[in-house]
Every structure is written in C-alpha cells, then in structure tokens.
Amino acid sequence: MNYKAAWMAMGWVLACMVAQAAPREQRPAGDFDFYVLSLSWSPTFCLTHPDNEQCSGKGYGFVLHGLWPQYAKGGWPASCDPQSRLSAQDLAKGALIFPTRALLKHEWTKHGTCSGLDASRYLEATDAALGAVQIPQQLQPFDAPAYLQARDIENLFRQSNPAMGDHSVAVICKGKVLSEVRVCLSKELRFAGCPRSVKTQCRDGDIRIPLQR
Structure with missing residues (x-):
C-alpha cells in the first residue's frame, strides 16, 4: 500500500470513529414521545x-424518583436548559411530592427542562x-423483608x-434487590405500552424487597 492510500484509509477509519462517538442529536424541549414515571x-x-x-427514619416505601420524557426509539433528552x-x-x-429538595432540583434540571413545560406545570x-398510579397494598411498607419475582410485582x-396494559410497567433491580x-x-399522562427500551431488568428467581428505614 502506498503512502497516499494509507493516509486515505486512516482518514476513513478516523471519520468512522468520530461518527460513532458523536451523540445523537437532541430534539427541542417538548419534542419527545412518552413519559416514564419512575418510582x-x-x-x-x-x-x-x-x-x-x-x-432518616421516615419509613418510606416507594417514593417518586422522577417523570422522564423519553424517545420511542430509545434514549431521552437531558438538561435542555x-x-x-x-x-x-x-x-x-x-x-410535597419529591422525597428531598436535592432530588427535586436534579430532576427538574435533567428531565423537567426537556418537558416543554415551565417548572410549575411540570410539577403539576x-x-x-x-x-x-395506585401502589399495590402488598407493596406498602411492611414489617419483614419480602421476596417476590419481578413478574409478580408487575402483576400486582x-x-x-x-x-394499565400488559406492557406498561417495568421492574428494575440492583442484583437481586428491588430498586425501581x-x-x-x-x-397526556395515560397508561401507555412501553417500547423495548423500557423493560424489566431483574434476574430470574426471587428478588428481595428490603424493609423501610
């Protein structure tokens, strides 16, 4: 291979690497397909x-993590302003709805600013x-650790x-422990089917549901 051909080949490889590393273009705030409510x-x-x-001993069970704008083909907008x-x-x-002020601020900056709503309307x-979303009675805070399979939690x-449709809920675990x-x-905040990008992420078998603190 002569030097000219070698440089052309190297340039093509570098161009491909840059193209792969470039983040997908983010749509304008408010231009998304659905929400994920994370508990x-x-x-x-x-x-x-x-x-x-x-x-700090508040005895929380499920708490609000956030309301996240999402893209149907995967991914999400972030930190639009x-x-x-x-x-x-x-x-x-x-x-009144978030467990801590720090989480509230984080969620507004990362997700709320991409909703196309002002802060007041986003919080509403x-x-x-x-x-x-009605939390199942069986998953309210309890007195002893529980063990359930992910599909049991979905069914509850x-x-x-x-x-809620058959594909409107996903269970997220950390190892064998329930996380979200x-x-x-x-x-319009109606139950919707989740695309493939939002799916249950738990191992097979029972998962542990720790006691409230």
Missing part, C-alpha cells in the same frame, strides 16, 4: 445512602402522574391499576 423503592436506595435525608432554576414557590410545591404533571401493579418500578405514560 424508587426507598429502602434499597438507603442501603447505600444511609446518611441521605431520605433515609441547565441554567433554569426553581422559584421558591416551585420548591415548596415540589417538596408530575403530581398528576404520581396520583394516577396491573391488578391495582386496571387501566417504571410506568410508561403518554404525554
């Missing part, structure tokens, strides 16, 4: 964050989404939410 099982979070404000700040009124409103949408949510439940919602 975190607080006791699992507290196993690794015992000093967090969320874990990182300089946006919550007003004192928004902080007070958000404190988040509150409405949270209120639309569907039984407690009759309008994610519910897919339309932009």
Whole structure:
C-alpha cells in the first residue's frame, strides 16, 4: 500500500470513529414521545445512602424518583436548559411530592427542562402522574423483608391499576434487590405500552424487597 492510500484509509477509519462517538442529536424541549414515571423503592436506595435525608427514619416505601420524557426509539433528552432554576414557590410545591429538595432540583434540571413545560406545570404533571398510579397494598411498607419475582410485582401493579396494559410497567433491580418500578405514560399522562427500551431488568428467581428505614 502506498503512502497516499494509507493516509486515505486512516482518514476513513478516523471519520468512522468520530461518527460513532458523536451523540445523537437532541430534539427541542417538548419534542419527545412518552413519559416514564419512575418510582424508587426507598429502602434499597438507603442501603447505600444511609446518611441521605431520605433515609432518616421516615419509613418510606416507594417514593417518586422522577417523570422522564423519553424517545420511542430509545434514549431521552437531558438538561435542555441547565441554567433554569426553581422559584421558591416551585420548591415548596415540589417538596410535597419529591422525597428531598436535592432530588427535586436534579430532576427538574435533567428531565423537567426537556418537558416543554415551565417548572410549575411540570410539577403539576408530575403530581398528576404520581396520583394516577395506585401502589399495590402488598407493596406498602411492611414489617419483614419480602421476596417476590419481578413478574409478580408487575402483576400486582396491573391488578391495582386496571387501566394499565400488559406492557406498561417495568421492574428494575440492583442484583437481586428491588430498586425501581417504571410506568410508561403518554404525554397526556395515560397508561401507555412501553417500547423495548423500557423493560424489566431483574434476574430470574426471587428478588428481595428490603424493609423501610
């Protein structure tokens, strides 16, 4: 191979590497396909964050993690306006639905700013989404660790939410411990089928549901 051909080949390889490394173009705020409502099982979070404000003996079970705009083909917009700040009124409103102020601020910056809504309307949408999902009685805080399979947790949510479709909920684990439940919602906050990018991520067999802290 002569030098000219070698340089051309190297240039082609570098161009391919750059193309692969380039992030997918992010759509404008508000231009997304559906929401994921993420509900975190607080006791699992507290196993690794015992000093967090969320874990100070409040006895939480499921808590709001966030309401996330998503793309149907996978991925999501993030931090569409990182300089946006919550007003004192928004902080007070958000404190009623998020377990900590730090999480509220993080979720607004990373996800809320991509919703196409101002902070007040985004918090109202988040509150409405949270209120639309009934937590199964069997998954309320309890007195002893529980062991269930992921499909059992999915079924409990569907039984407690009759309008929820067969593919509207996903269970997320850390190892063999319950971490989150994610519910897919339309932009109008109705239950929606989750695409392949939102799926249960747990090992086969029983998973542990730790006690509240």
